[in-house]
Amino acid sequence: MALTPAEKQKAYRKRQKDARKKAPDQSTAFIKLPFHEYVARHGLGMEENLDAAGIHISGSLEDAVQVFETEADWDSFDTPGIDIKTSLGRATIMVGSLLDAATELAGVINDFKLAEVDTAIENAFTASAGLRRDDVEGLKASYAEIDRLKAIQTQLRKQVRRMIPATQVKGE
Template sequence: MAKSAAEYQRAYRERKAEQAKLAGDPSDQIADRRFFEYVPDDGNYQEVLNYLEWAGISRKAVPCFDTDDDPEHDPENDGPYRGSIGRAERMVGMLLDAATELAAIINRYKRKEISDQIQEIEASDLSDPDARKQALADIVRLQKMLDQLEKRVRWSLPQWKVTGE
């Protein structure tokens, strides 16, 4: 059976993505210094450590960039070995994944608690007109909270990966 144009295009994109992955980051070829040599000169890495420490993550748990090693490198998934810069880029991705998952957990928790509160109000005795009026106001307020939690937020980050040329 012949492939459709969409299938040819999909296969082409997959081949290009695989080639780009195997080629690595083109900025690696023009760098004069390795990433681990640069980090001590950039005073902002201390800020990264401060933020993580304020979040309860011990500085001892955060990899330091004092060598150009990358012990967790996986050639199957990570492409060519890139040393400390490859490890740093993966750390950014993993921290973003962790933040995304934690945000989702918080979101589910708040939505459940708000929904439970709405159900509790709906199940309460609303025969008194003042109580009914207050309950409706509370439900409207809680529903606005749920509506806000339905929205997505976007954070602007500097680009940290370079692909292609």
């Protein structure tokens, strides 16, 4: 069956996106100063921030050659134009990994809170159903609580966006 114009456009955009992902990072071609020297001069507060959350990173971005404690096959790591064994390569991979980890953790927290709010709403409806119909103040308070919980639920269902600086330039 022939593709519709919308399907053709979607396939075209997917091909473009895939090509951009596979393209090397154009922002590294002119770099002269090694990244580990830059980090050593300017300092990096990331370790303190992560340590406050109980997250410890082995090694340092101030080291010229990165050594990993894991047994992963870093040579097969699909990162066009990025040498994972350099401090810049490791830092670039860390950004993506930390973003993925934060997204997953935020999803788990969000699912948990939404489930708890759903339970609280059900309990509020059950409590409201048990009230006498002539208890106007009790019913008002019960409905106000249900509305408050639904507002919390609505806020939790929203997506949030954090802006971070670009670390790679792919394509023109």
